[in-house]
Amino acid sequence: MATAKSWLKTVTGGSVGGRNFMALSIGQTVFAATSWGILSAIALLGSAEDVGVLAFALAIVTPTFAISKLRLRSVVATDVTHEYPLSDYVATGLVGAVVSIPIALVVALALGATTSMVAVVAWIALSRAFESMSHLSYGYQQRTDRMTPIGVSVGVRGILALVLAAGAFALTESVIWAAAGSALGDVIPFLIYDLRFLRKGLSSAMERIRPSWLSIRRLFITTLPLGLFAFLMSLTDNIPRLLLNSSSGLAELGIFATFGYAVTGVTAVTRALDSAASPRIARALAKRDGAIVKRRIRGLTVVASVIGALALVLALTIGESFLDLAFGPEFAAYSVEFSWMAVYAWMVLVFAGWTVTLVAGRKFKHQLYIQIATVTVVVVSGLALIPPYGLMGAVGSLLVGGAIRLVLTASVVRGVIRSVDGNDQHRPARERPNGR
Numbered sequence: 001m002a003t004a005k006s007w008l009k010t011v012t013g014g015s016v017g018g019r020n021f022m023a024l025s026i027g028q029t030v031f032a033a034t035s036w037g038i039l040s041a042i043a044l045l046g047s048a049e050d051v052g053v054l055a056f057a058l059a060i061v062t063p064t065f066a067i068s069k070l071r072l073r074s075v076v077a078t079d080v081t082h083e084y085p086l087s088d089y090v091a092t093g094l095v096g097a098v099v100s101i102p103i104a105l106v107v108a109l110a111l112g113a114t115t116s117m118v119a120v121v122a123w124i125a126l127s128r129a130f131e132s133m134s135h136l137s138y139g140y141q142q143r144t145d146r147m148t149p150i151g152v153s154v155g156v157r158g159i160l161a162l163v164l165a166a167g168a169f170a171l172t173e174s175v176i177w178a179a180a181g182s183a184l185g186d187v188i189p190f191l192i193y194d195l196r197f198l199r200k201g202l203s204s205a206m207e208r209i210r211p212s213w214l215s216i217r218r219l220f221i222t223t224l225p226l227g228l229f230a231f232l233m234s235l236t237d238n239i240p241r242l243l244l245n246s247s248s249g250l251a252e253l254g255i256f257a258t259f260g261y262a263v264t265g266v267t268a269v270t271r272a273l274d275s276a277a278s279p280r281i282a283r284a285l286a287k288r289d290g291a292i293v294k295r296r297i298r299g300l301t302v303v304a305s306v307i308g309a310l311a312l313v314l315a316l317t318i319g320e321s322f323l324d325l326a327f328g329p330e331f332a333a334y335s336v337e338f339s340w341m342a343v344y345a346w347m348v349l350v351f352a353g354w355t356v357t358l359v360a361g362r363k364f365k366h367q368l369y370i371q372i373a374t375v376t377v378v379v380v381s382g383l384a385l386i387p388p389y390g391l392m393g394a395v396g397s398l399l400v401g402g403a404i405r406l407v408l409t410a411s412v413v414r415g416v417i418r419s420v421d422g423n424d425q426h427r428p429a430r431e432r433p434n435g436r
Helices: 004-012 015-045 048-069 072-077 086-110 115-143 148-172 175-203 213-248 250-266 268-286 290-326 335-360 364-389 391-425
Strands: none
Touching (some): 015 250, 072 213, 250 290, 250 391, 290 391, 335 364, 364 391
């Protein structure tokens, strides 16, 4: 029977992958905890409605930047054949970040946001612009197996955002200044830390190529389905929030958004594992090594299921007490809905692991089609469930959409595995890995 150490090596890709996993796990866990800490500080020092204002801004900014980012971090990390130089990725990401800020403001105004809410949207949009550039640095380092700097950057970003946002809110009792503090938490690490690694990548011999508009256009067209997928994936979580705000108001929106951050926290460790494994899955697919691909997908799925089960047990046993302590009795009253969100977290965990294979296998259009179906289901179920059932209806719409997404993704992943296995079976034995 394989030991835990050898099993972790199989999933992550060896000792380097294991170190990458640990570095990213710590950084992602710190970031998730501090993100929840910001909401906790605002809830305890202010109210659920204050949390709702921040959640409203995030519901607008997150989908806007999801499409402009084109999931370039994942594409850079899995571009093991150097199809595009890093300069093309940076130019594409920079254009997307600059364009997304005014778009987010226009959407906020179109949805009837007040002046103060628009100001919060502006600060969050600025934060996401710098975050998107940090992610390009992460993608390059991820491809070259330098994960420790990523873990440091992610952790520092989270701690800075918590200190600055919570401190600003404590002094001013204004969500605007809390959002400004959170934005500085993204700006400062990029300028001081992440930009240095990005410049190093751009100056390397292999990447020292000036961006070409023709190449950027081709990169944009290639990754647009992935950007649309990310946009629709973001809508999956944020459409119920906007519907809930329209139906029940900012208070329930704030509570529901807080539960959404619980999902983000639960997925912190597996995101690190997915990131450490993704370049190696890409290389295994490039070598048509079906056995390695299957082992790593199986490993990611097992880890996701174990963490999801643990999260559900904790939500059922101490969820109400935790919510009361961290956010107040207004949040603890929804402990049942919180437990159901733990089920949705498991769905997200498993889906994220499977998505690594789809990105590595360049199944961008398949991901887009899956997410179109998911968003359609979430919108229809949300319109049917949220008005009569409120927050529980919002959770229910996510569960229905998550189940559909898992079924569709599983079918595409099986197709990727079959294509690799079929290729491997027709190769001469002397050309197969380990002589198989």
